[in-house]
Amino acid sequence: xxxxKVPATVPSVADDCEQLRKAFQGWGTNxxxxxxxxxxxxxxxxxxxxxxYAETYGxxxxxxxxxxxxxxxxxxxxxxxxxxxxxxxxxxxxxARKWQPGNRVLVEIACTRGSAQLFAVRxxxxxxxxxxxxxxxxxxxxxxxxxxxxxxxxxxxxxxxEVNTRLAHSEAKILHEKIHHKAYSDDEIIRILTTRxxxxxxxxFNYYNDAFGHPINKDLKADPKDEYLKTLRAIIRCFTCxxxxxxxxxxxxxxGLGTDESSLTRVITTRAEVDLKLIKxxxxxxxxxxxxxxxxxxxxxxxxxxxxxxxxxx
Amino acid sequence: xxxxKVPATVPSVADDCEQLRKAFQGWGTNxxxxxxxxxxxxxxxxxxxxxxYAETYGxxxxxxxxxxxxxxxxxxxxxxxxxxxxxxxxxxxxxARKWQPGNRVLVEIACTRGSAQLFAVRxxxxxxxxxxxxxxxxxxxxxxxxxxxxxxxxxxxxxxxEVNTRLAHSEAKILHEKIHHKAYSDDEIIRILTTRxxxxxxxxFNYYNDAFGHPINKDLKADPKDEYLKTLRAIIRCFTCxxxxxxxxxxxxxxGLGTDESSLTRVITTRAEVDLKLIKxxxxxxxxxxxxxxxxxxxxxxxxxxxxxxxxxx
Numbered sequence: 165x166x167x168x169k170v171p172a173t174v175p176s177v178a179d180d181c182e183q184l185r186k187a188f189q190g191w192g193t194n195x196x197x198x199x200x201x202x203x204x205x206x207x208x209x210x211x212x213x214x215x216x217y218a219e220t221y222g223x224x225x226x227x228x229x230x231x232x233x234x235x236x237x238x239x240x241x242x243x244x245x246x247x248x249x250x251x252x253x254x255x256x257x258x259x260a261r262k263w264q265p266g267n268r269v270l271v272e273i274a275c276t277r278g279s280a281q282l283f284a285v286r287x288x289x290x291x292x293x294x295x296x297x298x299x300x301x302x303x304x305x306x307x308x309x310x311x312x313x314x315x316x317x318x319x320x321x322x323x324x325x326e327v328n329t330r331l332a333h334s335e336a337k338i339l340h341e342k343i344h345h346k347a348y349s350d351d352e353i354i355r356i357l358t359t360r361x362x363x364x365x366x367x368x369f370n371y372y373n374d375a376f377g378h379p380i381n382k383d384l385k386a387d388p389k390d391e392y393l394k395t396l397r398a399i400i401r402c403f404t405c406x407x408x409x410x411x412x413x414x415x416x417x418x419x420g421l422g423t424d425e426s427s428l429t430r431v432i433t434t435r436a437e438v439d440l441k442l443i444k445x446x447x448x449x450x451x452x453x454x455x456x457x458x459x460x461x462x463x464x465x466x467x468x469x470x471x472x473x474x475x476x477x478x
Numbered sequence: 479x480x481x482x483k484v485p486a487t488v489p490s491v492a493d494d495c496e497q498l499r500k501a502f503q504g505w506g507t508n509x510x511x512x513x514x515x516x517x518x519x520x521x522x523x524x525x526x527x528x529x530x531y532a533e534t535y536g537x538x539x540x541x542x543x544x545x546x547x548x549x550x551x552x553x554x555x556x557x558x559x560x561x562x563x564x565x566x567x568x569x570x571x572x573x574a575r576k577w578q579p580g581n582r583v584l585v586e587i588a589c590t591r592g593s594a595q596l597f598a599v600r601x602x603x604x605x606x607x608x609x610x611x612x613x614x615x616x617x618x619x620x621x622x623x624x625x626x627x628x629x630x631x632x633x634x635x636x637x638x639x640e641v642n643t644r645l646a647h648s649e650a651k652i653l654h655e656k657i658h659h660k661a662y663s664d665d666e667i668i669r670i671l672t673t674r675x676x677x678x679x680x681x682x683f684n685y686y687n688d689a690f691g692h693p694i695n696k697d698l699k700a701d702p703k704d705e706y707l708k709t710l711r712a713i714i715r716c717f718t719c720x721x722x723x724x725x726x727x728x729x730x731x732x733x734g735l736g737t738d739e740s741s742l743t744r745v746i747t748t749r750a751e752v753d754l755k756l757i758k759x760x761x762x763x764x765x766x767x768x769x770x771x772x773x774x775x776x777x778x779x780x781x782x783x784x785x786x787x788x789x790x791x792x
Contacts, residue, residue, distance in 0.1 A: 294640050299673040302673045315612075315629065318612075359612050
C-alpha cells in the first residue's frame with residue numbers, strides 16, 4: 165500500500181553519498197539529483213545513507229540539506245529523510261509547542277501508528293528533546309484537550325485481535341449516554357477512547373451503529389465547528405478509516421485558494437511508506453481527479469517534484 | 479545493593495533442571511533443594527532454567543512448582559522465579575483487579591522501576607493478560623485515584639540527569655499553592671507528579687523544602703489517615719528515598735500481631751536483585767534489629783527459609 169518507488173538495482177550507500185555530496189557542491193544545487201536519490205530509498209536505506217554520509221564527510225546529511233535548499237522543498241526532504249519515529253517526534257514536538265485546538269497531528273500520531281511504533285516515537289522524543297512527549301503536551305495544552313491528548317499519546321494499547329463483545333455493548337451504551345447528555349469530555353468517554361485496543365473500539369463503534377441507528381461520529385456532530393468534537397471525530401476516523409481520514413486532510417490542504425503545505429507535506433512524507441496508495445485511491449474516488457494531478461496543480465518546482473516522487477509517479 | 483547470593487560456580491542449566499525435577503518427584507517434595515537452586519540464581523539464570531525445564535520435561539517449571547508446594551512458600555517461589563517484568567505485571571494485575579485505596583503496589587511499580595523497566599512491565603502485561611495495564615486500571619479504579627494512577631503507570635519519563643531550575647521553582651510554587659488550598663487532586667499536581675523526570679522532581683521537592691521551610695510530604699499530612707494523601711506521599715517517597723519507603727512497608731508487614739505475608743513477599747522478591755541491601759540497612763538503623771532476625775521471628779518453615787535465602791543469609 166506504499167507509493168514509494170525504490171529502483172530494482174539500488175546503488176551502493178557509498179555511491180549514494182558521493183552523488184548527494186556532488187549535488188550539494190559547486191555552482192548551485194542539483195535538486196533533481198537529491199530527489200532522484202532520497203525520493204527513491206526506503207527508511208532503512210536512508211538511515212544507512214545518513215550514517216555513511218556523516219562518517220565520510222564529517223557533517224550530518226540533514227545539515228548539508230538545510231544549507232543548500234529551503235522552503236517547502238527543504239521541509240519535505242528533511243521530514244522524509246528522517247526515520248519514521250524521529251519524524252513523528254519532530255512533528256509531535258512542533259504540535260505540542262505551538263498547540264492550538266485545530267491541530268490534529270497528535271491525534272494522527274497517537275491513533276494511526278501501531279502500539280510499538282508509538283512507543284518508538286516516545287523513545288525518539290526522549291533522545292531528541294531530553295523530555296517526554298506527554299510531559300510537553302501536559303505542559304502546553306490545557307483543559308479538556310489536555311485531558312484527552314495526554315492519555316491518548318501515553319497509551320500502549322493492546323494490539324491483538326481479541327474482542328470482548330459484552331464489553332463492546334456496555335461501552336457503546338456508555339458512549340451513547342454521555343454523548344446524549346453532551347458530556348463530551350466525561351472521564352468515561354476519554355477512558356474508553358484512550359485505553360481500549362483498536363479491535364475492541366471497532367467492535368464498540370459497530371455495535372453503537374447497530375444499536376442506535378447511526379454512526380457515533382454523526383452523534384458527535386452536534387456542533388460541527390466545535391474543535392473538541394472535531395478532535396473526537398478525528399480520533400474515531402483514524403481508527404476506523406485512516407485512508408479516508410488522510411484523504412480529507414489532503415483534500416482540505418489542496419482545496420480553495422492557496423495550499424496548506426504543512427499538512428500536504430506531512431501526510432505525503434508520513435504515509436508514502438505505509439498506505440499512501442489507499443489514500444490516493446480514496447482521493448480519486450472522492451474527487452474524480454488523481455491525487456498526483458491535484459498536487460501538481462497546487463504546487464510547483466522542486467517541492468512539486470519531491471511530492472510527486474513520493475506519490476510514486478513514474 | 480542486591481542481597482541475592484549466586485554461588486561462585488553455578489551448575490549447568492541442565493543439572494539445575496534435573497535437580498529441580500528430582501526435588502518435585504518421589505515421596506514428598508524436597509523444599510530445601512528447590513530453595514538451594516532457585517533462591518540462588520539471578521534473573522537470566524532462572525529464565526534459562528525455565529526454558530530448559532519446559533523443553534526437557536514438556537511441562538512449565540511454574541506449573542511443577544504449583545503442583546508440589548503451596549501457601550506463602552509457593553507464592554514466594556513463584557514470584558521470585560518469574561522474570562522481573564512478568565512478576566510486576568502479575569502484581570499490577572492483582573492490584574488493578576482487586577483494587578482498594580490502601581493498595582500501593584501500582585505506585586511502587588510505576589515509581590521505583592526505571593522508564594525502560596516500566597515499559598517492559600507494560601509489554602509483559604500485554605503478553606500475559608491480552609489487555610493493557612492502563613486499560614485495566616482505568617476500568618477498575620474510580621475517581622481521584624484513577625485520575626492519578628492511570629497517567630502514573632502510562633508515563634514514559636525522560637530519565638536523563640538534566641534539570642531545569644526555573645521550572646523546579648515554578649512547579650514547587652504550583653504544588654505549594656494547590657496543597658495550601660487542599661486541592662490535592664488538582665490537574666496540576668497530577669500533571670507534575672506523573673510527567674516530570676525523576677531528576678526534575680527531586681529538584682522541585684528540594685526547592686519546595688528550601689522555599690517553604692518543610693518537606694512537601696509534611697504538607698501532605700493534613701489528614702494522616704486519608705488514603706489519597708497517603709498515595710501522594712508514597713509516590714514522593716518512592717522517588718526520593720525508595721529504600722526507606724520499602725523499609726516502612728516491611729516494618730509494617732512485620733509489626734503487630736500477625737504478618738502481612740503478601741507485602742513481605744512482594745518487597746523481598748522484587749528488591750532482592752535491586753536494592754534489598756539498602757533496605758536491610760535502613761531497617762537495622764530504624765529498628766535496631768537485623769531484618770533477617772525480624773523475618774525469622776515472624777515466619778516459619780520453608781517460607782522463612784526462602785525469604786532468608788533471598789535476604790542473603792549465609
